Amino acid sequence: MMTDRAMTDRTFERIETLFDIAAFANVNVLIAGCGSGGASVALQLVMSGIRNFTLIDNDILGPENVIRHVCGRRYIGQKKTDAVADVLHDRNPNASIAKIDADIMNYPGLAAEIVKADVVVLATDNEPTRYTINEMCIRHGVPFVVGRVFTRGIGGEVFAYRPPEGACLACLEAALQRTPFRQGIREIDLVSDEEREKVYGMEIAEIKDSPGLTVDITFITSFHTRFVLDAVARRLGERPKFLDPIDENYLIWGNRPVHPFNKHFHLQRTALSPQEQCAVCATRSTAHAV
Numbered sequence: 001m002m003t004d005r006a007m008t009d010r011t012f013e014r015i016e017t018l019f020d021i022a023a024f025a026n027v028n029v030l031i032a033g034c035g036s037g038g039a040s041v042a043l044q045l046v047m048s049g050i051r052n053f054t055l056i057d058n059d060i061l062g063p064e065n066v067i068r069h070v071c072g073r074r075y076i077g078q079k080k081t082d083a084v085a086d087v088l089h090d091r092n093p094n095a096s097i098a099k100i101d102a103d104i105m106n107y108p109g110l111a112a113e114i115v116k117a118d119v120v121v122l123a124t125d126n127e128p129t130r131y132t133i134n135e136m137c138i139r140h141g142v143p144f145v146v147g148r149v150f151t152r153g154i155g156g157e158v159f160a161y162r163p164p165e166g167a168c169l170a171c172l173e174a175a176l177q178r179t180p181f182r183q184g185i186r187e188i189d190l191v192s193d194e195e196r197e198k199v200y201g202m203e204i205a206e207i208k209d210s211p212g213l214t215v216d217i218t219f220i221t222s223f224h225t226r227f228v229l230d231a232v233a234r235r236l237g238e239r240p241k242f243l244d245p246i247d248e249n250y251l252i253w254g255n256r257p258v259h260p261f262n263k264h265f266h267l268q269r270t271a272l273s274p275q276e277q278c279a280v281c282a283t284r285s286t287a288h289a290v
């Protein structure tokens with residue numbers, strides 16, 4: 001028999017016939033970073049029926065954020081965790097949302113939060129936090145999906161760590177060093193300021209602070225969300241029929257024909273295996289050796 005709440009709650013009426021969201025009831029998602037990427041993935045997840053979230057961020061929403069963030073002007077001056085939690089509750093008042101107002105690198109409870117999660121949405125904007133979470137997820141056998149938007153929003157990438165035997169973020173970087181994509185994307189980050197101005201004719205500040213329009217970012221966050229739902233499906237006892245497995249664990253997307261991409265909507269994907277020389281994975285194989 002349906003409860004009163006089930007009869008009156010029409011939140012998921014339009015998607016539940018093809019999308020059995022009851023399977024997600026006990027799924028816990030850790031959102032590491034509540035910037036434009038992490039917040040957008042969180043919003044898409046709550047609208048996909050995910051109910052239990054933990055948000056980690058220590059930033060405040062500024063007026064310069066709202067043109068790309070899911071939180072608009074009414075949230076300026078608020079903690080991003082509070083603002084994003086409010087936006088998620090607005091879509092599903094029954095969502096359960098824990099908020100951690102902390103710097104990821106200096107938060108002593110990070111490992112405990114990772115252990116509690118079914119999947120980590122890795123959406124921070126710097127390498128130290130990415131590699132810290134990569135190592136913790138390997139240690140504790142917790143999947144993560146990382147998304148990154150390239151400079152000026154020319155494209156982006158999504159990578160899924162699938163324990164216990166999947167390739168890790170360090171494996172990915174080792175493999176990508178040999179590809180034109182990484183060279184093309186890295187060159188703008190690595191060249192000197194003078195070279196940037198000469199080659200690209202742009203102000204340095206403009207390059208550094210222009211990760212693209214929200215429309216460019218949304219392509220990446222949509223792929224990111226799909227990979228997170230795939231990671232969730234892999235954790236469930238029985239994979240939901242509406243979530244076919246994604247075979248590849250890495251996807252690179254070009255928004256427009258800017259080097260290293262040569263056309264609009266340029267998609268490449270790979271099933272990356274662990275790299276033999278990866279020092280991070282080496283610790284895992286010892287830990288999991290039978």
Ligand SMILES: [Zn+2]
Pocket residue numbers: 167168169170171172274275278279280281282
């Ligand atoms: Zn590795």
